[in-house]
Amino acid sequence: MTAEGMTIGLYVASIEMHAPQEEPRLPEPAFYKQLAETARRKKIDFYVFSPCEFNADNGQLQGYRFLHQRWEKDICKLPDIIYDRRFCKNTEEQLACRSALQAIAARKPHIILNGTLPSKWEVYEALASDERIQPLLPATQRYSHGAMLRSRLSAPGSGLFLKPASGMQGKGALLLRWHTAGYLTISGRSKGNLPFQRRLGSLEELEQWLARFIGNSSYIIQPYLQLQLKTGEPFDIRALVQKNTQGRWRVTGLAARCGQTGSITSNLHGGGGVRSAKELLIAEYSEAVNDRLLKQIHEISLYAAEQLEQRFGRLAELGLDFGIEQGRRLWLLEANSRPGRSAFRRLGFERCAARSLERPLGYAQMLARRLHTPLITPLPVLDRSRYDNVQEVLP
Incomplete structure (x- = not known):
């Protein structure tokens, strides 16, 4: 199997279907559609599935492919790479997802593209143990x-x-x-x-x-940190960091997320809006402050991603949230292993939006090549010794 011919299954906790002829109601439909179109251009077999689409008794998987501008259910090969985008609502969903993954692995080995970060407390403890990051963390x-x-x-x-x-x-x-x-x-x-x-x-x-x-x-x-604009709205800076095709961490893009006046969060799901991070920081402070803060955000984002991966295992992408107090003090607020990326399209940052889709797929192709390419040259057939392929866990 070549990396281009590999199969990626995007794994979700559940898929809603209200009538047989209706399209499935996917958790992040716009993102999955864009990812499917990008995968097609890369000649990657891509589909979306949940535990309900896998039959553990016969090993058959019926995933949803984006065909003819709609999601259609189809019999799919078991995945080589699983892109984990689960947002489990309860313990039952967590157990069902875990059980299905184990059953799939028993029938065919696969690679989980991106791992999962544990609780915010465990992430805080891991980052607080690093002397470079600790001063940027709010006491927790x-x-x-x-x-x-x-x-x-x-x-x-x-x-x-x-x-x-x-x-x-x-x-x-x-x-x-x-x-x-x-x-x-x-x-x-x-x-x-x-x-x-x-x-x-x-x-x-x-x-x-x-x-x-x-x-x-x-x-x-x-x-409680004073992380507001001069006009009173809460805001933070989201940095999307992702692995590239060489398995190296890169900052894909930054966006400022602004909450509504009176709100305590700037999260887009809570009704917040987006602005260019650079334009916001220059307008609020100065060009010199903007240059200093964005440079620091870039450096800390890459460093924090490396530290979290060393502690918790392979990751493909992270969303890191930064707060800025009174234009001077930078805080690292949170790390998210299931980051969104809709802010780039909202801002018209088409290059960042495209890169945010291409990078996880390109990294998946790199992992597939390493999985299926022997890193140790086999001895001649005369010698019946056999060497398994070696997978590099943290490239």
Whole structure:
């Protein structure tokens, strides 16, 4: 098999079908369509599937290919490369996805293109152990009970940020603030990603409310950072870093994500918008500040990607979120192993948008070549010794 003739299965947690003749409702339809068209140009067999499309009893997989401008179900070869884009909603989906992967692997070896990062707390611990990255991280603790907030919210004007250790898209994030007038406010996004605000009269009320809202979920606590534009909107800078065809980390592009006034997040799924990072930073600060910050973001993005890969195994791409406090202080806020890339098309950055699709496919081709090309020359047939192909895990 050549790298061009390989099969890539994009793996999702679930695919909705409401009627037999309807197209499937895919989690990221625009992205998958663009990826399918890019794969076709590269002569890669590409399809989308979930655990429901694989029959563990007979080993048959029926994936969705993008044909004739629509997704059509078809019998597919088991994948050589699995591009993992799972966003599991619950434990049941996680178990189903894991079971299907194990059953596929038992029938045919494959490579997982991009690994998964663990919880935000574990990622924080890994990055905080690096002396170069640690100063850029907001002080973070695991949330265990409401009483631990008392010392951190003791002074009027103080604030704390709580977010799910395994959350995404800003869901469940909370901003707690103690106001000089003697009351507390909770601003945040529900677990359905809807904005809300509560006013409470005491820390006791806060502890009771948090116990109900958080339940058994795992949360982390960080200080409230002033990461707003002059006009008051929250913003951050998203850096998309990806492996190229040589397996080297490269910054594909940057975008500024701006939330709505009064929102505590700038996430696009929460109603935020996008702007050119360079144009925003020059407008907010100066060209000199822009040059310094973007250079630092590029350098830290590449370095952090290397450190996370060494700690957690192969990764193909990462979204790294940076906050900027008062135009001077840079913070590394979060790392995401399932990054989006719609911001580039929204901004008209067609070259970055195209590269964001080509790079994971090009890296997959490189892995396929290494998987199917012997790195040790076999001895003559006369000698019946046999050597397995060697796969380089972290090229």
